[in-house]
Amino acid sequence: MPAAIEKMMKQYVATKKGGPFQVVNGDYPIPGPDEICIRNRAVALNALDLKSLHHGMMVQQYPEIFGIDTAGVVEVVGSNVTAFKAGDAVMSSAGLGGRKGAFQDVTTVPAHFASRKPSTWSFAQACSAPICYLTAAAAITKGLNTPLPHLQPRKPLTREDSSSEYLQERHLRSKSLGGLALALANPPPPPPLNSILIIGGSSGVGASAIQLLRLTLPGATIISTNSPAHNKHLASLGASVCVDRNLAMPKLLAAIKAASPAQRGVDAILDAVAGAGEDSSLFSVLNKGGPNLYTNVFTGKEVNAPEGVKATKVFAHMMFVTPDPDGAPAMARLADLVDEGKYKLPLEIEVVGTGLEEIGGGLEKLKKGVSGSKLVVAL
DSSP states (O other): OOTTSOSEEEEEEEOSTTOOEEEEEEEOOOOOTTEEEEEEEEEEOOHHHHHHHHHOTTOOSSSBOOOOEEEEEEEEEOTTOOSOOTTOEEEEEOSOTTOOOSSBSEEEEEGGGEEEOOTTSOHHHHTTSHHHHHHHHHIIIIISOOOOGGGSSSSOOOGGGTTSHHHHHHHHHTGGGGGGHHHHHSOOOOOOOOEEEEETTTSHHHHHHHHHHHHHOTTSEEEEEEOGGGHHHHHHHTOSEEEETTSOHHHHHHHHHHHSGGGSOBSEEEESSOGGGTOGGGGGGBOTTSOOEEEEEOSSOOOOOOTTOEEEEEOTTHHHHSOOTTTTTTTTTHHHHHHTTSOOOSSEEEEEEESGGGHHHHHHHHHHOOSSEEEEEEO
16 A cells, blocks of 8 residues: 555444444555545435444444445546556445445545546536436346346347347457356347336436336336426436326226327336335236236345246346446446436435434435435545
């Protein structure tokens, strides 16, 4: 570690399940060969932080440092890292692979968890994007078996073009995966998705998924359930129809069916809020003659799909931990999408304070409920 870097830093730790939090001094981290150390400038607050605090979700032991979204400036890079250098402004997911989360002065992450910060986004805006984007990407690629064009080396694999040179390039990229190479080089063609229901379209994941689906399936009908206050924003992101989530269930189901092609129902459901776990009748909007796909975001709530529905539970870091040669560039290419005007900030942000000490109060505000916005603490 360079001598110029201070050797101590502040950390905001949960001392036990349910709290309280405490600011403590910690050692400055030393990055592994493929890691970077980020001086955090802003951190986002997420429902997973609350679930970790109050229910111990994904916590191995206390005290623990939460925080899964950050944006800041790179201070130190590992010996193998070439994509970043000290001084680069970045945004990143955090808190996986034995490393502590973002609620501290400096966070260490694998380099491929990070992306350069778009120049048009502030640190507060940038920290709100990573987990929502990665979760939506995982839901689409893993749950709906639909490749994302911006993660492909040339163009997305289609049913009409399943034997192109694109497959050869994919094979070359997957050689390092040994016995998995053949399977990855010859994946099954994606189902013909003509319509998708997004349950919870005004959530961060839902708003991200709408954008990515519109880029991937420009002619598809994308139906969102959300509060009417968010209709204009979601339509600007690519939603075809917004249905009031507050409707009584029979009217909600009827409205979704009416918005689907030929009123037959949708080909797939992307559930950003585990809504189908609260009322399984939502599965009735699936077109029985279609691919019958359902993917839900890992929230801790159990959702039991009926027989005949192909269900997949996803979480953000599936983009990295699943052996897939398209996963590594997922974060790196997010900034390119933003620069090209193809991906907008999913939610409005609200800065709830400055300094690590403000995180606890921000989480309490999140616990009371927010809609259509992302809470952020500046550092």
